[in-house]
Amino acid sequence: xxxxxxxxxxxxKHYDSRTILERLTLSIRRGEIVSLVGPSGCGKSxxxxxxxxxxxxxxxxxxxxxKRQQGPSSRIGVIFQEPRLLPWLSVAxxxxxxxxxxxxxxxxxxxxxAEVGLAGARAYLPKQLSGGMxxxxxxxxxxxxxxxxxxxxxxFSAVDAMTRMRLQDLLLSLVRSHGTAALLxxxxxxEALYLSDRVLLMTPSGKTGSGRIVxxxxxxxxxxxxxxDLLLASLRGELLEGLGAVAA
Amino acid sequence: xxxxxxxxNVVASDESLALSGQLSSKEKTASSPLQPWRIAxxxxxxxxxxxxxxxxxxxxxxxxxxxxxxxxxETLWQLGGERLARHIGASSLRVFAGFAIGAFxxxxxxxxxxxxxxxxxxxxxxxxxxRAIPSLAWxxxxxxxxxxxxxxxxxxxxxGAFFPVHLSVVAGIRGVDRKLIELGEVNRLGQRAxxxxxxxxxxxxxxxxxxxxxLSLAWMFMVAAELIAATxxxxxxxxxxxxxxxxxxxxxxILLLASLGKLSDSVLKAIETRVLSWRDTxxxxxx
Numbered sequence: 001x002x003x004x005x006x007x008x009x010x011x012x013k014h015y016d017s018r019t020i021l022e023r024l025t026l027s028i029r030r031g032e033i034v035s036l037v038g039p040s041g042c043g044k045s046x047x048x049x050x051x052x053x054x055x056x057x058x059x060x061x062x063x064x065x066x067k068r069q070q071g072p073s074s075r076i077g078v079i080f081q082e083p084r085l086l087p088w089l090s091v092a093x094x095x096x097x098x099x100x101x102x103x104x105x106x107x108x109x110x111x112x113x114a115e116v117g118l119a120g121a122r123a124y125l126p127k128q129l130s131g132g133m134x135x136x137x138x139x140x141x142x143x144x145x146x147x148x149x150x151x152x153x154x155x156f157s158a159v160d161a162m163t164r165m166r167l168q169d170l171l172l173s174l175v176r177s178h179g180t181a182a183l184l185x186x187x188x189x190x191e192a193l194y195l196s197d198r199v200l201l202m203t204p205s206g207k208t209g210s211g212r213i214v215x216x217x218x219x220x221x222x223x224x225x226x227x228x229d230l231l232l233a234s235l236r237g238e239l240l241e242g243l244g245a246v247a248a
Numbered sequence: 249x250x251x252x253x254x255x256x257n258v259v260a261s262d263e264s265l266a267l268s269g270q271l272s273s274k275e276k277t278a279s280s281p282l283q284p285w286r287i288a289x290x291x292x293x294x295x296x297x298x299x300x301x302x303x304x305x306x307x308x309x310x311x312x313x314x315x316x317x318x319x320x321x322e323t324l325w326q327l328g329g330e331r332l333a334r335h336i337g338a339s340s341l342r343v344f345a346g347f348a349i350g351a352f353x354x355x356x357x358x359x360x361x362x363x364x365x366x367x368x369x370x371x372x373x374x375x376x377x378x379r380a381i382p383s384l385a386w387x388x389x390x391x392x393x394x395x396x397x398x399x400x401x402x403x404x405x406x407x408g409a410f411f412p413v414h415l416s417v418v419a420g421i422r423g424v425d426r427k428l429i430e431l432g433e434v435n436r437l438g439q440r441a442x443x444x445x446x447x448x449x450x451x452x453x454x455x456x457x458x459x460x461x462x463l464s465l466a467w468m469f470m471v472a473a474e475l476i477a478a479t480x481x482x483x484x485x486x487x488x489x490x491x492x493x494x495x496x497x498x499x500x501x502i503l504l505l506a507s508l509g510k511l512s513d514s515v516l517k518a519i520e521t522r523v524l525s526w527r528d529t530x531x532x533x534x535x
Contacts, residue, residue, distance in 0.1 A: 054430055071436075078434045084427050088449045088526040098435045101445055127528030 003066065005030045005148055005181055008051060010060035012210070013043070020046050021058070022210035026200070028149065028181050033172075035184045035192035037239065038202035043211030044185045047202070048153050051183065052078045064148075074098075077147035077180075081154045083134035085126040091137050092122035098145040112140040115174060132163035139171065143178060150175065150182045156191065165227075168195055172223070189239050193232045194225055201242045215242045315496040320503060323496040336504065339470055339481040342398070343512070346405025346473075347466040351459060354410045358417025362451075363443065368418065379411045383472040391476055401473035408469030409462040416458020420451025453527060456520040463516055467509045482508075 004027040013021040020043045036044045049055040053072035062069045085094045092104030113119050116136040156164040175182050192199045201215040297317040303309045304316040361368040390400035432442045474483025482501050489497030
């Protein structure tokens with residue numbers, strides 16, 4: 001196995017006097033899709049914010065290709081729960097936002113919009129888009145700077161079930177064709193199992209109730225996967241068991 | 249705009265896009281039922297003037313209290329186009345200069361205080377105290393400091409325009425969604441880029457509201473300013489009419505102030521609608 005793309009080590013992360021994360025390590029290989037699941041409040045979003053460079057108040061370090069990273073990195077793209085498009089910019093300018101102001105004419109914008117199925121929407125304003133379309137624009141923007149790692153924070157939780165499945169397939173084909181690794185935070189076990197090479201179960205544990213990764217599941221099912229696959233179902237059972245152990 | 253053609257390209261790959269195309273055409277038709285009301289709204293003041301004319305002519309309202317609108321117009325007519333234009337021009341120029349200076353300084357201070365909590369904590373009490381000073385209280389002070397030229401008048405108007413704009417800029421920047429700021433951080437924007445690319449455009453709706461309030465206050469402060477030894481301007485016309493006991497002149501000046509205020513606000517509103525066409529609210533052109 002080659003050296004990991006990303007190595008994260010958090011010895012602890014406090015918020016006021018509460019311990020959110022404790023003794024946590026995470027590594028992601030190139031092109032790998034990893035999901036982080038767990039009950040709400042277990043610190044998975046905090047972990048993602050740390051990786052995105054939005055939260056720097058923690059003890060530990062982030063290594064990208066062995067080099068220490070502080071703050072946001074150009075090699076990491078972030079896709080939030082909401083599209084977070086800038087309402088005053090056209091779709092094209094939004095996609096090219098990482099390049100600078102009003103760079104919608106960049107040739108990569110066209111190909112990215114075509115990839116997410118919105119080739120004809122470049123001049124639209126965000127207010128004219130549906131929720132699913134807006135999130136696809138956000139995905140195109142996340143990929144614009146050709147990051148090695150894409151962080152996604154419950155990116156499909158706000159859209160309807162049909163759109164969600166289409167977006168999941170879109171995400172899969174995009175990260176595969178761009179060779180991008182992805183870390184996906186989700187509360188949807190099926191989504192995690194359908195998309196990922198590895199699923200990490202994170203739960204609050206110990207006396208302090210701080211978040212730790214308690215279980216790691218390799219999903220070795222070939223792609224394209226069938227959402228009704230029996231192996232996926234049994235892995236789902238395993239995850240539920242892990243979650244149940246927390247509740248008990 | 250060539251929406252339908254655009255849509256046809258994509259319709260095969262995405263049905264939801266077609267849906268949004270329909271939405272935008274619905275937006276356009278939604279304004280037409282309002283059209284008669286808009287026209288009626290413009291006609292309402294004229295209908296009121298017509299009513300007053302009738303009431304005065306039939307002696308229901310005594311002429312020495314409210315001159316008939318026709319005699320007000322006649323008075324303005326007798327002043328002559330050139331003199332009238334001089335009065336209007338002098339006042340408008342003062343309002344324009346004062347508003348521009350006041351708004352510009354307000355945007356500078358507002359941006360600084362919106363960006364820095366420390367600066368805000370330091371300056372806010374003083375600004376709030378200054379804001380509480382009525383326009384007429386400034387008149388003797390500015391006379392003392394600046395004499396009787398244009399400078400004190402424009403300064404007073406600038407003071408009037410300053411505070412609403414300043415408040416709106418601070419509130420606008422403070423009110424920017426933290427999520428958009430995070431987007432800027434993730435994309436490694438520096439302080440300056442964060443301001444010009446996210447904070448400023450996001451607070452423009454607030455700022456425009458402040459600019460419009462500031463402009464209307466500039467007109468009001470102009471009248472106070474022209475109490476300072478003015479020889480022309482609508483404020484001068486007003487006080488001249490009062491001193492010489494001519495209600496028709498007073499009402500004439502009032503009519504002109506109202507019309508000019510409305511006209512300048514309409515211009516600013518048109519700019520606002522254009523600049524903020526991206527807004528997805530029902531406060532824009534739809535209502």
